[in-house]
Amino acid sequence: MSDPDAPGIDVRPIEEAEFAEWLRALNAGFLREPVVSAEVVEARRPQFVPGRLLGAFDNGRCVATYRSFAQEVTAVGGAAVAADAVSNVTVTATHRRRGVLSRMMGADLAAAKERGDVVSTLIAAEYGIYGRFGFGPATTMTEWVIDVPRAGFGPSRPAVPDDGGRIDLVDPEDVRKLGPDLHDRVRRAQPGAVSRGELWWQVNTGAVPFFSKWTEPFYAVYRSAAGEVEGMVSYECDDKWGDAKQPLNTAEVNWLIAATPGAERALWHYLCSIDWVQTVKSGWRSPDDVLPLLLPDPRAARITTQADWLWVRLLDVVRALEARTYATAGELVLEVVDAAGFAGGRYLLDATSDGASCTSTTRTADLTLEIGELARLWLGDESAQRLVTLGLVREERAGAARVADALLRTSRRPWCPDMF
Missing domain, CATH: 3.40.630.30 (Gcn5-related N-acetyltransferase (GNAT))
Structure with missing residues (x-):
C-alpha cells in the first residue's frame, strides 16, 4: 500500500x-x-x-x-x-x-x-474489507423462496387467520403511525436488531424521495383478536403470466416484523394465499427462522442466499460484555488484542444469573483472541470452539472454549432485519 x-x-x-x-x-x-x-x-x-x-x-x-x-x-x-x-x-x-x-x-x-x-456496526458489501479494522461478522441472514403450490395450503385456503385476528391492507400513512411502536417491541426482544429512526419510516414508505424511482409496495397489518397490532409486512408483486395464460406472479417481501408467533404465522400464511402468487421471496431473515416450519410442506421453502450480515466492532469491551446476559454462570479470562488500541487488554468476565461484571485483570488468560473474533462471539452466534479449530482463537487453558460457548452462545440465533 x-x-x-x-x-x-x-x-x-x-x-x-x-x-x-x-x-x-x-x-x-x-x-x-x-x-x-x-x-x-x-x-x-x-x-x-x-x-x-x-x-x-x-x-x-x-x-x-x-x-x-x-x-x-x-x-x-x-x-x-x-x-x-x-x-x-x-x-x-x-x-x-x-x-x-x-x-x-x-x-x-x-x-x-x-x-x-460501545460498538460500531456496519453491513459489509465485501467480506474482506473490514476485518483489518477490528470488525467481525456477528449475525447471518438467510433468504428463502417458497414454491406456493407445493407449500400445501390448497387453492381454497382463506387469507383470514384462524386465531381470531385479522389482516388488513393499509396505506403508507398507517405504516408511519403504527410501525415505530411495533418495531421497538420487536427489536428489543431480538439480539442483533437495530433501531429505526423516523427518517427510516419516511424513506421506506415513499414520504421522502431518497431515490429517483419509487414503487409503492403493499403493506399489510396483522391485528390480534383484541385489536392490537402485532405484525406488519411490506411486499411487492410482479406481473408475470405463462404461455397458457396461467399466473406466475412472485410476491417479494421487503420486510416483515412480528411481535408474536401468531402474527408471524398469519402473515406468512397470508402471503402464500394471495391469488395469482406462485412464488414468495422471503427477504432477509434469521438463519434459524421458523418460516419453513410454518408451511405444511417445509420443503417448499428453499434457501437461495445465506451470508454474513451485521458486522460489529467492539469499542468498549467492559460495557459490551456487561450489557448482555449469559446462558449460565461462570468465569472467563480473555486476552483481547486490538491493534488500533481502542479496546485491547485482559478482562475477567464473571457471569451470574443476576448479571455480569467485566474487569481488567492480571490473572492468566483462558483465551487469547483478536477484537474482531470477540465481536463474533458477543451476540452469541459463533462458537469459540470452532474459532479455536480455525486458529482464530488460542486456547490458553484446556476446555476454555467449551466454557466460553456455554456462557456466550444463545438458544436462538441473533438477527439484524435491516440494511443501513
Missing part, C-alpha cells in the same frame, strides 16, 4: 455546501449513475450531521465517502447498546489502495470511542 498520508488527498468532514458533490461521489463509488437531482439532495439532507460525513478530496474533487450515525443495537437479553453505525462507504476506482478508507475509518472510530459508543 502506498503512503496513506500521501500529499494531495485531503480526508476531512465535509461542509454542508459539499453535500451534493459528496452524494455524486457516493453514486460513483457504488457504480450508480453519478448524477444526483436537486430533489434527492434535499430529501437526503437530514442525513447531513456535522462531523459524521467524511470525504476524501483530490484537487477539490470528492473521491471517497463515509457516513456514520447514532444507532442502538440489541444485546443478548434485550439491552439497547449505543452504536456508531457506519454506512455509505465508497472509494472511487481511481483512488483505491491509497489508504483513504483507513484514514476515514480511523478518524470515525476514534470519534466514536470519544463519544462513548
Whole structure:
C-alpha cells in the first residue's frame, strides 16, 4: 500500500455546501449513475450531521465517502447498546489502495470511542474489507423462496387467520403511525436488531424521495383478536403470466416484523394465499427462522442466499460484555488484542444469573483472541470452539472454549432485519 498520508488527498468532514458533490461521489463509488437531482439532495439532507460525513478530496474533487450515525443495537437479553453505525462507504476506482478508507475509518472510530459508543456496526458489501479494522461478522441472514403450490395450503385456503385476528391492507400513512411502536417491541426482544429512526419510516414508505424511482409496495397489518397490532409486512408483486395464460406472479417481501408467533404465522400464511402468487421471496431473515416450519410442506421453502450480515466492532469491551446476559454462570479470562488500541487488554468476565461484571485483570488468560473474533462471539452466534479449530482463537487453558460457548452462545440465533 502506498503512503496513506500521501500529499494531495485531503480526508476531512465535509461542509454542508459539499453535500451534493459528496452524494455524486457516493453514486460513483457504488457504480450508480453519478448524477444526483436537486430533489434527492434535499430529501437526503437530514442525513447531513456535522462531523459524521467524511470525504476524501483530490484537487477539490470528492473521491471517497463515509457516513456514520447514532444507532442502538440489541444485546443478548434485550439491552439497547449505543452504536456508531457506519454506512455509505465508497472509494472511487481511481483512488483505491491509497489508504483513504483507513484514514476515514480511523478518524470515525476514534470519534466514536470519544463519544462513548460501545460498538460500531456496519453491513459489509465485501467480506474482506473490514476485518483489518477490528470488525467481525456477528449475525447471518438467510433468504428463502417458497414454491406456493407445493407449500400445501390448497387453492381454497382463506387469507383470514384462524386465531381470531385479522389482516388488513393499509396505506403508507398507517405504516408511519403504527410501525415505530411495533418495531421497538420487536427489536428489543431480538439480539442483533437495530433501531429505526423516523427518517427510516419516511424513506421506506415513499414520504421522502431518497431515490429517483419509487414503487409503492403493499403493506399489510396483522391485528390480534383484541385489536392490537402485532405484525406488519411490506411486499411487492410482479406481473408475470405463462404461455397458457396461467399466473406466475412472485410476491417479494421487503420486510416483515412480528411481535408474536401468531402474527408471524398469519402473515406468512397470508402471503402464500394471495391469488395469482406462485412464488414468495422471503427477504432477509434469521438463519434459524421458523418460516419453513410454518408451511405444511417445509420443503417448499428453499434457501437461495445465506451470508454474513451485521458486522460489529467492539469499542468498549467492559460495557459490551456487561450489557448482555449469559446462558449460565461462570468465569472467563480473555486476552483481547486490538491493534488500533481502542479496546485491547485482559478482562475477567464473571457471569451470574443476576448479571455480569467485566474487569481488567492480571490473572492468566483462558483465551487469547483478536477484537474482531470477540465481536463474533458477543451476540452469541459463533462458537469459540470452532474459532479455536480455525486458529482464530488460542486456547490458553484446556476446555476454555467449551466454557466460553456455554456462557456466550444463545438458544436462538441473533438477527439484524435491516440494511443501513
